[in-house]
Amino acid sequence: MLARGLKRKCWDSEEELAVRSYALQRQSLLDMSLVKLQLCHMLVEPNLCRSVLIANTVRQIQGEMTQDGAGRLAVPQDTGPAPLNCLVTTDILCHSAQDQGPRPDGGCFSKGSTDALARSLSSDPPSITAAQVPGHPPDSFWDLDSSRESRGSLQRSLDQIFETLESKSPGCVEEFLSDVDSPHCDLDTVLTDMVGSARAGPCDTLESLVPLAAPPPSPSCKADLGELDHIVEILVET
Amino acid sequence: MSATTGALGSGRSLQAGRASLASILQGPPRVPGAGRAPEGRCDAMPTPGVVLEQWTRILRGSGGQEFERQRWPGPGPHTHPPVSLPTADIISTVEFNHTGELLATGDKGGRVVIFQREPESKNAPHSQGEYDVYSTFQSHEPEFDYLKSLEIEEKINKIKWLPQQNAAHALLATNDKTIKLWKITERDKRPEGYNLKDEEGRLKDLSTVTSLQVPVLKPMELMVEVSPRRVFANGHTYHINSISVNSDCETYMSADDLRINLWHLAITDRSFNIVDIKPANMEDLAEVITASEFHPHHCNLFVYSSSKGSLRLCDMRAAALCDQHAKLFEEPEDPSNRSFFSEIISSVSDVKFSHSGRYMLTRDYLTVKVWDLNMEARPIETYQVHDYLRGKLCSLYESDCIFDKFECAWNGSDSVIMTGAYNNFFRMFDRNTKRDVTLEASRQSSKPRAVLKPRRVCAGGKRRRDDISVDSLDFSKKILHTAWHPAENIIAIAATNNLYIFQDKVNSEMQSRPGYTSLACWSQVGRGLEKHPEGGESGGVHGKTFTA
Numbered sequence: 001m002l003a004r005g006l007k008r009k010c011w012d013s014e015e016e017l018a019v020r021s022y023a024l025q026r027q028s029l030l031d032m033s034l035v036k037l038q039l040c041h042m043l044v045e046p047n048l049c050r051s052v053l054i055a056n057t058v059r060q061i062q063g064e065m066t067q068d069g070a071g072r073l074a075v076p077q078d079t080g081p082a083p084l085n086c087l088v089t090t091d092i093l094c095h096s097a098q099d100q101g102p103r104p105d106g107g108c109f110s111k112g113s114t115d116a117l118a119r120s121l122s123s124d125p126p127s128i129t130a131a132q133v134p135g136h137p138p139d140s141f142w143d144l145d146s147s148r149e150s151r152g153s154l155q156r157s158l159d160q161i162f163e164t165l166e167s168k169s170p171g172c173v174e175e176f177l178s179d180v181d182s183p184h185c186d187l188d189t190v191l192t193d194m195v196g197s198a199r200a201g202p203c204d205t206l207e208s209l210v211p212l213a214a215p216p217p218s219p220s221c222k223a224d225l226g227e228l229d230h231i232v233e234i235l236v237e238t
Numbered sequence: 239m240s241a242t243t244g245a246l247g248s249g250r251s252l253q254a255g256r257a258s259l260a261s262i263l264q265g266p267p268r269v270p271g272a273g274r275a276p277e278g279r280c281d282a283m284p285t286p287g288v289v290l291e292q293w294t295r296i297l298r299g300s301g302g303q304e305f306e307r308q309r310w311p312g313p314g315p316h317t318h319p320p321v322s323l324p325t326a327d328i329i330s331t332v333e334f335n336h337t338g339e340l341l342a343t344g345d346k347g348g349r350v351v352i353f354q355r356e357p358e359s360k361n362a363p364h365s366q367g368e369y370d371v372y373s374t375f376q377s378h379e380p381e382f383d384y385l386k387s388l389e390i391e392e393k394i395n396k397i398k399w400l401p402q403q404n405a406a407h408a409l410l411a412t413n414d415k416t417i418k419l420w421k422i423t424e425r426d427k428r429p430e431g432y433n434l435k436d437e438e439g440r441l442k443d444l445s446t447v448t449s450l451q452v453p454v455l456k457p458m459e460l461m462v463e464v465s466p467r468r469v470f471a472n473g474h475t476y477h478i479n480s481i482s483v484n485s486d487c488e489t490y491m492s493a494d495d496l497r498i499n500l501w502h503l504a505i506t507d508r509s510f511n512i513v514d515i516k517p518a519n520m521e522d523l524a525e526v527i528t529a530s531e532f533h534p535h536h537c538n539l540f541v542y543s544s545s546k547g548s549l550r551l552c553d554m555r556a557a558a559l560c561d562q563h564a565k566l567f568e569e570p571e572d573p574s575n576r577s578f579f580s581e582i583i584s585s586v587s588d589v590k591f592s593h594s595g596r597y598m599l600t601r602d603y604l605t606v607k608v609w610d611l612n613m614e615a616r617p618i619e620t621y622q623v624h625d626y627l628r629g630k631l632c633s634l635y636e637s638d639c640i641f642d643k644f645e646c647a648w649n650g651s652d653s654v655i656m657t658g659a660y661n662n663f664f665r666m667f668d669r670n671t672k673r674d675v676t677l678e679a680s681r682q683s684s685k686p687r688a689v690l691k692p693r694r695v696c697a698g699g700k701r702r703r704d705d706i707s708v709d710s711l712d713f714s715k716k717i718l719h720t721a722w723h724p725a726e727n728i729i730a731i732a733a734t735n736n737l738y739i740f741q742d743k744v745n746s747e748m749q750s751r752p753g754y755t756s757l758a759c760w761s762q763v764g765r766g767l768e769k770h771p772e773g774g775e776s777g778g779v780h781g782k783t784f785t786a
Contacts, residue, residue: 048476053641057581
């Protein structure tokens with residue numbers, strides 16, 4: 001059983017913070033770029049040079065996220081300690097494309113060390129917006145207190161997860177766009193969806209689970225809401 | 239809010255059609271009439287409505303540079319208080335002719351204004367060598383592409399003067415799609431004393447004609463006449479970013495994002511494609527052409543720059559299609575400075591050959607570089623224009639400022655190079671002494687006989703009294719277009735809708751320290767021109783009578 005104090009200490013380590021902020025920065029840059037690409041053609045033909053440069057930036061970020069997904073793990077947002085939910089098994093992820101129903105509680109992996117991952121892959125379907133998917137994989141994966149055994153099994157399952165995600169990521173932007181085919185009349189839905197989809201990154205396996213009219217997000221994604229508000233602010237001002 | 243809903247609520251921008259980056263790059267499938275700014279109109283309006291139309295367009299919003307400039311002036315690269323400023327008066331290009339006697343400017347409203355240098359006279363020492371309005375005319379009108387349901391902006395992207403071959407002057411002016419050749423002629427005499435017609439041109443009553451007279455040429459008030467002699471249209475699918483007249487004085491080239499065409503000045507219905515970098519699959523598009531120029535002496539050589547920071551020198555003798563470069567100039571990336579924005583800031587916004595033809599000058603977002611044609615591996619000189627922005631790239635990306643295309647210029651002897659920056663600052667670098675200076679183009683600096691004071695931006699560290707901090711820079715005041723007189727130290731700076739002309743002339747009488755002083759300052763306001771300072775000169779249009 002992990003003492004929370006120890007976990008916090010782990011989070012406060014410089015390396016963790018740096019990795020976390022880098023991942024957040026990168027994610028918000030990706031979001032910004034995708035929004036720019038969407039907004040760039042209004043009345044006059046878009047500036048091709050600008051579009052190409054933004055598209056190249058998007059490709060670069062996605063490429064790096066894919067690489068990172070396979071190796072180093074980024075740190076998710078700090079949304080406070082969550083209940084010790086169990087991890088969703090990789091089985092569920094593999095079936096996600098076909099099975100859009102509520103996901104059962106998967107087999108539990110290990111205890112505290114999988115906290116953050118559990119939060120990211122929560123078994124509560126309505127609370128999963130695309131924002132919660134592993135663009136922010138577990139922060140406490142490297143938790144020093146986890147037992148070697150649990151770490152081993154976790155490692156295996158995570159590898160499986162990221163394999164699945166990796167195979168999907170090259171077509172990420174294309175696939176995300178293909179989901180945004182149907183016209184939206186409600187601006188709020190539009191924006192939620194656009195921003196939510198934009199945050200999918202290399203994780204559109206879970207994103208496909210998200211209904212287009214996203215239900216109100218759980219309190220655990222307040223940080224995402226903050227960013228969403230920021231983007232809405234920018235869009236509304238235009 | 240309704241504007242935003244109109245833009246997004248229609249679902250048009252989200253209906254990306256083919257779900258791919260390529261479709262974004264090509265634009266979504268257009269619904270006819272859906273893209274027009276004022277609702278319910280399908281035809282391009284004539285000039286009087288242009289300003290209103292453009293303002294409406296701005297209100298509806300876009301993510302592009304023009305929108306940024308209007309909506310988000312003020313301190314910091316990412317703050318946005320709204321302000322109103324008609325865009326048609328914004329100067330979009332500046333160019334001296336080959337002698338420096340004439341200076342042409344083009345603006346976003348499709349108008350060209352030509353200034354002429356007054357001959358220096360002992361009688362009026364204060365107006366020696368000043369530039370005064372010579373002619374203004376409407377070069378391009380806004381058009382509507384019915385096939386793509388898109389507007390074609392009338393903004394003048396580039397003006398290039400043709401070498402003078404007779405008494406008339408000629409220039410090429412281009413917008414995004416069409417290049418026009420304009421001939422500028424002077425008329426200062428008119429015939430008087432016709433036998434059959436009177437002075438007003440009415441036929442005389444023949445009974446009153448008693449003797450024959452020979453018509454005589456009498457001097458009249460100078461009239462400048464401008465006429466479009468050629469229109470080179472339909473040569474480009476993408477937006478023209480540069481034109482360059484060849485040293486053979488018979489051909490010129492025009493470059494858009496993906497292709498470069500070679501034209502003959504006398505032939506308008508045909509052009510030859512000499513560079514084509516469009517990939518077979520638009521999804522693979524990763525690089526575009528950003529600027530191009532002919533070599534000043536060798537009529538077979540030209541260079542073009544790309545968005546990835548490379549320069550390609552091509553020889554037209556090698557093949558009809560110059561996709562294979564003769565030389566590739568590329569600097570290897572500095573791994574210590576690598577970021578997500580590395581590629582964007584390496585994109586070359588302007589390339590200029592030196593007058594000697596031996597060197598090339600390039601401008602990317604943070605630096606200007608001098609390249610030797612004989613060395614492809616790296617530039618021989620690199621100058622930091624505003625390195626203090628390196629830590630602000632993310633917010634500059636957010637505000638689109640990172641996509642601003644600054645121009646650069648050589649002086650007549652290729653010893654000093656100049657380029658613009660933000661906050662109405664422009665920078666000069668002396669290649670020999672390695673000294674540089676930052677100057678500001680503002681109304682303050684345009685007072686007569688006031689020497690421009692060097693400015694300094696402090697990015698932390700010790701701060702002097704008149705320094706500007708990076709955070710208080712005005713990113714809406716950008717100097718994108720500058721030009722240098724071909725022989726003398728006279729520079730033309732375009733700051734939004736103002737044209738500043740400065741001269742470096744040591745006045746022996748005053749024995750003031752050498753520096754740049756204002757030679758003229760003109761503002762474009764409401765499609766008119768105002769001269770500054772106002773004292774002693776009345777506002778309104780100056781210069782000789784002109785006809786378009």
